[in-house]
Amino acid sequence: MPNVFDPPQLDLLGGPAGPTRVHRLFFALMPDEATRDAFSRIADALRRESPGFRARWVAPSRYHATLHFLGDHPMLREDIARAARQAGDALRAHAFDWTLDNLSTFRGREPPCVLRSDEVPRPLSELWQALREHLIRAGQGGQVSRTFTPHVTLGYSRSDMLPPRPVGPVTWRVEQLALIHSIVGQADYTTLQSWRLPG
Structure with a gap:
């Protein structure tokens, strides 16, 4: 099995040999x-009700x-993964509660159907901002976004966009941050490293 850090194999013309896998971090x-x-x-209820x-x-x-x-x-x-681990290790954050209470869809080719919250808890915003700053210090400023819309995706619409609706609510005690590697089209994620949020 090839190492995920190995460079892609090239053909005789210097291009990728065969289909190129997309690695997401x-x-x-x-x-x-x-x-x-x-x-x-909530996803099961949505399927029954719609x-x-x-x-x-x-x-x-x-x-x-x-x-x-x-x-x-x-x-x-490997360089981005190493910088990301450095940023995660530098983070100082605590566990917090996040209550998700509404369902909506984002625009897109397959509009994501997502769980969101009417109010974003302050610790969540602070965690996002602190991790962003550590990533910039680790040399990854070009990778990170300047905006944040916290959500959990339940599915991708193949029909119409759903009108927003209240659900739940579900209160999530957020206690784990993870650095995730996935290959687009494959079923499983790989956790490269995880951090427990104390408290």
Whole structure:
């Protein structure tokens, strides 16, 4: 099995040999099992209550809230992963509660159906900002976004966008931050490193 850090194999003309895999790297907040189950029940209720709504549903094991996206690459960039670990190690943050209480869709080719909150808890905004600053100090300023819309994606619409609606609410005790590697089109994520948020 090839090492994910290996450079892509080249053909005789210097281009990638065969289909190029897309390696994705991001920081995410990872829910505990009880919270994943609560999100899954909301997705199940949506399927029952909106039978005409067709979607590509996210497996509950993949539920997360992206904190910072670090790009798509033809291989897993060891330099970016190392800088991301450095930023995560430097972070000083505590656990907090986040109550998700509404369902909506974002615009897109396959509009994401997402869980959000009417109010973003201050510790969540502070965590996003602190991690952004550490990533910039670690040399990743070109990778990170200047804006943040916290959400958990339940699925991707293959029909119409859903009007916003209240759900839940689900209160998530956020206690784990993870650096995640995924290969687009593959079922599983790989956790490169995780950090417990004390408190």
